[in-house]
Amino acid sequence: MLRHFLVDTDLSPEEQEQVLDLAAALKADRFSRRPLAGPQTVGVIFDKTSTRTRVSFATGVADLGGNPLIINPGESQLGHKESIADSSRVFSRMLAAVVWRTFEQSGLEEMAEYSSVPVINALSDDYHPCQILADLLTLRERFGDVKGLTLTYVGDAANNMANSYMLGCVTAGMHVRIAGPASHLPSQEVIDAARERAAETGGSVLVTSDMAEALAGAHAVVTDTWVSMGQEDQKGDRAEIFRPYSVTSEAMAQAAGNAVFLHCLPAYRGNEVTAEVIDGPASLVWDEAENRVHAQKALLTWLLDSSGLSSDRPDALRRAGGQQ
DSSP states (O other): OOOOBSSGGGSOHHHHHHHHHHHHHHHHSTTSOOTTTTTOEEEEEESSOOSHHHHHHHHHHHHTTOEEEEEOTTSSOBTTTBOHHHHHHHHHHHOSEEEEEOSOHHHHHHHHHTOSSOEEEEEOSSOOHHHHHHHHHHHHHHHSOOTTOEEEEESOTTSHHHHHHHHHHHHTTOEEEEEOOTTSOOOHHHHHHHHHHHHHHTOEEEEESOHHHHHTTOSEEEEOOSSOTTOGGGHHHHHHHHGGGOBOHHHHHTSOTTOEEEEOSOOOBTTTBOHHHHTSTTBOHHHHHHHHHHHHHHHHHHHHHHTTOOTTOOHHHHHHHOOO
């Protein structure tokens, strides 16, 4: 069955664990899987600027034996001169997978609907699920089993990162606390979806405007930039709104004694986080950035295996999916 990864809950709890186990194995033995041998080509499409997503997917595809075809903003007819549906049909004839960093989640859904190869959400306005896989891998490396740990996200809680932290971390059985001003909290739809998944895994979701309530005893403290792409003209106003949610040493002191700090980057020291926190001993941001490569390699491999499209598909999966 063809598998896509458009939102965190596209992986079941068991499947997410499989991907993370594979990520750890690929980090330990970088070239142990070559599902894109040929080389096969993966389209990596950017409607938004990118550093870590671009480098990690390009590196990961190459490590897996494939060729990353980077398509930058304005370099294709996707979505303007040619419909998403027609572009998807064309990509399916030429590519092994499609990775798309874009704006509207509905575009990714349409791409997947007409695709016969896996489609991966490399960031949309609503979700950033690949980042969460990297974060979970990072937390596993520090704490071992993440089930039962508490992760607190603070700041702009009405963005794609807050949404994906809720969905992805409760899938791993974690307790997720989201704190932000009342004007910038997640939608009830996403909260309900996260709580539904949490009921399966033993996790939980707390959404609050009380920073202290969210931080108390947390094992991981996470934040994101206050000014996302397209919001640059609101920079001053947003800084005023989110200043009380800045991650400082005082804020970290309210978390557990062994708490770690995560940030998907880019970070703006002196705004959402102080330099002494992001550059201090609790910070795992550089491990987190590196783990984008390993998590995305595992995700690509898992999707290709599960879809019966790997060049080096394991025998068990070949038997399960039928010899092609």
